[in-house]
Amino acid sequence: MSISKFCFIATALSLVTFTTNAKIYLTDDISLSGFGSTSITQSNNSTPLYINREISDNTCYDCDTTFGLQGDIQFTDQFNASVQVVKRPQDNWSSPELEWAYLGYNVSDFDLKIGRLRLPLFLSSEYYYVGQAYTSARPPQEVYSSILGITSYDGISGTWDIEINDENYLAITPYFGIESESDVNIGSARYHFTIEKSTGLSTELSGFDYRIIFNYTHSKFALDLNEKPYLNNSINIFTLGAEYSLERWILTSEVLIDEMHFNWYSSLAYNIDKFTPYVTYAESHHNQKNNSLLLGVRFDLTTTVSLNAEWKYTDANGGDSGELITDPIDGDTDAQLYTVMLNFIF
Template sequence: MNTSQACFIATTLSMSVFSANAKINLTDDISLSGFGSTSITKSNNATALYVNREITDETCYDCDTTFGLQGDIRFTNNFNASVQVVKRPQDEWSSPVLEWAYLGYNVSDLNLKVGRLRLPLFLSSEYYYVGQAYTSARPPQEVYNSILGITSYDGISGTWDIEVNDESYLTITPYVGIESNSEVNIGALLYDFNVEKTIGLHTELSGFDYRIMFNYAHFKYAVDVTTPLGTQQYPADNINIYTIGAEYSFDQLVLTSEVLIDTMHFNWYTSLAYNMDKFTPYVTYAESHHSQKNNSLLVGVRYDLTTTVSLNAEWKYTDANNGSNGELISNPADGDTDAQLYSLMVNFIF
């Protein structure tokens, strides 16, 4: 295996790729790191694609714009803190969000965290907004956008690291969240979610060339929906979300697949990426079922300018089945429910 292949596999399979390779050491115990993405993108459908991005047939220069800063402090060998602030695609520059802010404590093989934490629903959850850390321009939207961009919770988690053998490790992470609020704009509608309870279990088995992930999450929530005509309150409800993901490397070829299942969704994707030194072409096929019926095909190529800067060029065709909106955020006025999406993305870390 040559050096570029090894680097590609390590980047693809490591959950700590961002914090390990992109940071500025201010002191021996304090570090600062950052990341960002921006794009030129356009579809051939006048109806907006993607919640929190709203890409239309007009060329957009800021639909994907993301910028984040992360600070890490080590108080002792066992006690640490981390803060991450992110200007997400849906945010104004003047109003970024606190994505996580927690205190961590390590004792033996147990890592405890308390504060605002990242929801560990997916393979790429830990670095969801760090475009440099995954191959495609965006994580597959059929799966990653199915929870409307809610990516964090306030609460506590504990992670046990278990050495299965010399080449495999198992991590088990139960987590509990307290009451929190999130707002999501979908076209002219504003959804105000009050999450009253979060309980979950995340497990991951990993080795040098593979990762297998399973997550279960239970939420009790209420939602208020504001329209131009007023606000409607809905009573508290419960939802259980199951996610399964796997990633495997065959030398230069990496196969990734994830599935999300709940009462409203059965969504999945499969992706193949092939590394050729600085170039990585990839293809992704995805489907959505139940509340949104959709299938899509994405073809793209990533070019690594340096170890900290990359470019993506992508074409995606998405088609809604049975007349549903699919990935369109509202009913198209002309009834056109398919779209071709073109994206040129730049990602960086420092």
């Protein structure tokens, strides 16, 4: 196998948060790593696109700006800790978000974590803000924005790693979340979520050239709109995702189903040395109706820096919100989105 093919598969399958050699080891047991993204992007529609980004027909230089730092400590062979702080696209530099902070205990094939943890809904959940870790400039918004940008929970998880044979592995992770709060701004509306409790089960089957994930989450929540009580409800979320590589090709597909959504996408990429062109088609149904086509190319300047150039056409299917996060201005329900994005890790 060529080195370029091996590097492509390792990046595409993204089995770790980001490349190990990008870490800075302060001591033998303490490491620091970081990541970031920035872009120039513009739509031809004055109605904002994307929750937490709000890209419109004004050229935007900070709609995707992300910067994160992660610290890891290995206390003993069994005990460890990790903290990740991220300035997300919707955050001010003065108020980044604590994305995770947990204590871990590992014995044999069992890994226990307690604290603030990443919600394991998607293929890219573990490295959601690390743009260098996936092929496209952003993960497909039809699926990844359907839970309004909620990416973490406070609670406990336990993972059993099962070796099926020399080439195939199964990870089973039940998890439980205690009460937590989150805010989401959509246009002029401010939504405040109080998630009373969450329970879930995440599974991942993986081998050298594939990953398959399945997740089920049940949550009870209260929702305030513009500081007024709006909704008390529960939700059941099912997600299924798969990645498969064949020679230089990689196919990725995910689907999310809950009481309000049936959203999915499929993506095909092909690696040519430092270039990876890709195409993605996605649809949203039920509460949000949308379909989109994305064409792009990724260029790996180095092993730690990449550049994406993308064109995306999205159609809100006659006026339902879709990726247009407010009512369409002047009745325009479709948009073309242009993006040039720089990603890096260290």
